[in-house]
Amino acid sequence: MDYSIEPVDTKAYKCSDPLTARLEDDDDPYFAYVNDEEYTGETVTLNVVKQNAEKTYNISVTGGTATVNGKAVTKAAESTVVSLTAADKEGYAFKNWSVTSGSVTFTDANAKKTTFTMPASDVSIKAVYEAKKIKGLTAESARDEYLEGETFKLKGNAIIEYDDQTTKKLNSPDITISPSGPLTSDVTEVTVSYNKNPEIKAIVPVKVKKKVDWPVMNDLPANQPKDIWETATENIPWIDVSCGDDMVPDLNFVFYDVTTQDPDDKITVTTDSNGFIKDLKLKRDHNYLIYCDSDEYFMQNKYVWVHDGQLRNIKDVYPDPQDETKPVYNYAPINNLTVVKSTQSTTSNYSRYTTAIPVEYNGKAMSGIKFRLVSPVETLEATTDENGILKADLLEDVNYMVSVESDKYAVEAFPLAVKDKSEYRMGKYAYDHSDCQGVGPRYNGVITPLQLVDKGTERRNDKTITSVSGNTTISGMNFKDLYCVEKKMDTKVSGLSDGTYDVYDIEAMNPHRSEVSKLAAGDFTVTEKTRAGVKVKAVYMLSSDGKLKALSFKQTKSGDPVTFKADSIGVNNVVIQYYDSLGKYTDVMGHGAVWNKGGKTPYIAKFENTDPTKNDETIDNFMGISIDGKELVRDQDYVAKAGSVITEIRPEYMETLGAGTHTLTAYFMDGDPVSVNFTVKAAAAEGAGTGAGHSLTGTTVTKVSVVKTGDSFSWTPVFMFMAAVIALAVVVVFEKRRKQQR
Structure with missing residues (x-):
């Protein structure tokens, strides 16, 4: 039979499209046709509409949305309460609602959220905005310190701050950085300005370190002059460590600072449970050697340059296809380290290399020569074999000072270092680190023997x-x-x-x-x-x-x-x-003295500390003397005795001095030198007296030389006695002349 399908309440609803269905029955009833078409079993939708539905009107909102009962609408019937919400607009603040067309009255036209009652007509409404007032701009430097020639880098984004406490992140096209190019050492601040309003700017203080002005003998970027005392570090991005398709956890790697060659500048890191090296900080612009420290895994050493926040492969150099004499520096970033399982054919400790350096003397191979190789981390001894070959297991990129232990032969001392040459598609070779010339076999096929010299001549080229x-x-x-x-x-x-x-x-x-x-x-x-x-x-x-x-x-x-x-x-x-404070020394004897050639007594000079309480220490602080700038040999050319310091220049040395004025200088550890002048006179005529002149006779000098040590002896009684004698003589002469005048 055919059935029609329609709402029961035909007064309230009607079908917008008629729907009929034929029911047939073999063993089980089923619909065979729907709307005279064979029914396939798909869902059929019955569309119904209200009878006599209310008329609706269009709502157009610019800069916001209209909702009824929380649902967005574009139409509404008369007398419906419609809600309005203004959209957020970056850099702008909502001002008010404006009616473009229609008769609309807002509950609050100045509120971002408001309502109105729908009239019996279409309406158009617009949200009105005004630019926010900018309070300021903030910006930070990505680095605490820059090297001259580097460019300024922002930390994150520059940020606009508005008066209403809201902010806006600025992208690179929104701002201008000045200076924009390489920084010079005199730059102390960088200006970041907002392109839409250049008056809005941030002043960022920066510290720019002057690039070291040191000699350089190559054009490799990674080998340009570096500050070996650099303290700033780069945060290196995560490095994943893999073996085939698997990540390798708990694996140790050593990062050795090749720039400083300092054993203390060696960092050991371990991969985490997921096989990543994290939180790695290395010295900015330095070069590092990386090797795997494991008995289970093996990796060819890596050679990297820490530059611009990346590990860069300094062996990534190849000849320019257009000109093979010119290198191309690719220096690709290294974000992954690949290891393999160690086998008998691999070496887990790949940081050592065995040298094979021929040793010669006057063109002859020298066997049995014992060498001593001294580095900051170890001392090795090696002896040339029967063919005159020096074999030693050297740590890569470590300097060994070379010397020979022999009574007959020597070698000019030099620092020996093993260097990798994989950028030339070659292996490792030994070099004289003082001039980078090869020692032994080189990658270009040339062999340079190590030359022995005769003992005692090894320093002739110092x-x-x-x-x-x-x-x-x-x-x-x-x-x-x-x-x-x-x-x-x-x-x-x-x-x-x-x-x-x-x-x-x-x-x-x-x-x-x-x-x-x-x-x-x-x-x-x-x-x-x-x-x-x-x-x-x-x-x-x-x-x-x-x-x-x-x-x-x-x-x-x-x-x-x-x-x-x-x-x-x-x-x-x-x-x-x-010294915290210096002693002060002065001469008390010897200045102005005359010494006659041919004399048998020494020339004597005495020096004291101006602080009498320190005179017992004077002999301990005494360092030596010189005459006319030539240092004298103690106990050979002179003797020095306490009291405070008495120096006696032997007659044999005095005879070597020419006639005339000379200067003796005494040196002290805790005070400045003290000098006295004396005169040497030619030998007196036959029959004349000899000895030290001034007020001292030869006999007096001899007595002085046997003064007891220390300062217990005082010259005061001697001087007082002499003064008394002179005074008495004056009195006698005066009295004699007075009698003669009478």
Whole structure:
């Protein structure tokens, strides 16, 4: 049968489209047709509408939305209460509602949320805005410190602040940064201004460190001059560590600072439970060697440059396809470290390399020569084999000072270092770190033997280098291309009073790679400028554990440079200690004296501390004497005795002086030198007396030389006796003349 489907309440509702269905029955009833079409089983929708529905009118809202009972509407019937909500507009504040067309009365036209009653007509409504008043602009620097030549970087976004306490983040096109280019060392602030209103700006203070003006002998960006005392660090993005498709947790990696070559500048990090290296901070612009510290996994060493917040592969260099003589520096960022399972064919400790350096003397291979290789971290001994080959397992990128232990042969001391040359698609080779010349086999196929010299001639090519600042000079080896830099460090020394010492880091630098060259063994003489007007009390080497090792030194007078001996350069800091207060010395005998050649008595000069309470210490602070600037040898050219200090120049030395005036200078550890002038006269004519002139006879001088030690002996009675004798003589002469006149 056919059925029609319609609402029961035909007065209130009607079907908008008629709907009929045919019901058929075989075994089970089913609909066969719907609206005369075969029924497929799909859902059929019956559309109904209200009979005599209310008429609705259009609502158009610009800058907001209209809702009825919480639902957005674009139509409403007359007398319906419609709600309005203004939209948020960045940088603008809502002002009021405006009627474009229609008859509308708002509950509150100035409220962001309001209502109106729908009239019997279409309406158009607009939200009106006005620009917010800007209170200010804030901006921060991404770095605490910049290196000259770097550009300013914002930390996050610059932010506009409005009077209503709201804010707006500004993107790069919204702002102008001045200066926009490379920063110079005289820049102290950067201006960030709002492009839409340039008067709105933020002044950001910046610190720009002057780029080090040190020698450089290459054009590799990663090897340009670096501040070896850099303290600023870069936060390195997460580095994932994988083995095949798997991440590797709990794996150790070592980051070794190749720029400083300092054993203390070595960081060990461990991957987290997910196989990531996180929270890694490395010194800005320094170069690092990375190796895997594991017996289970193996990785080829990585060589990176910490630059602009990234680890950059400094071996990512290749010849320019257009000109093979020019390199292309790609320096791609490294975000992943790949390891493999260790096997018998791999080495987990890949930081060592075995050298094979031929050793020759006058063109002959030398076997059985014992070498000593000293680095800041270890000392090795190796002997050339039967073919004259020196084999030693050296740590990569560590400097070893080379010397020979032999009574017959020697070698000019130099720092030996193993360097990777994978940027040339080659392996590792040994180099003289003082000039970057190869030692032994090189990647270009050339073999450079290590040349022995005769014992005693190994220092014939020594030279003196002066630091870039001019404050330090060093001698003791052929430094070749090495130069010197130094810095006064802010280091506290246990056991020394604050303000009484300075700590210096004195380093040799390789200009080809901008790396420190640690000279861990040698016989160096260093001269260092000191504080103005102060006297050096002691010079020390300061070990990493805080212990002080005293060094022999010389300083002529307060404020003069101090010269000291050192057995290494750059391995330990140097401490120069000063006297809190200086003693003052004066001469009390010897000035103006005359010594006649041919005499058998010494020339005597005596010196005292102007503070009598310190005279017992004078002999202990006495350092020596010189005549006319030439240092005399104690107990050979002269003797020095307490009382306070009495110096007796032997007649044999006095005879070597020419006739005329000479200057004797006495030196003291805790005070400035004191000088006296004396005269040497040619031998007297035959029959004339000899000895020291002035008021002292030869006999008197002899007596002085046997004065008891200490200051218990006083010259006062002698002088008083002499004065009395002279006075008596004057009286006698005067009385005789008076009688003659009578």
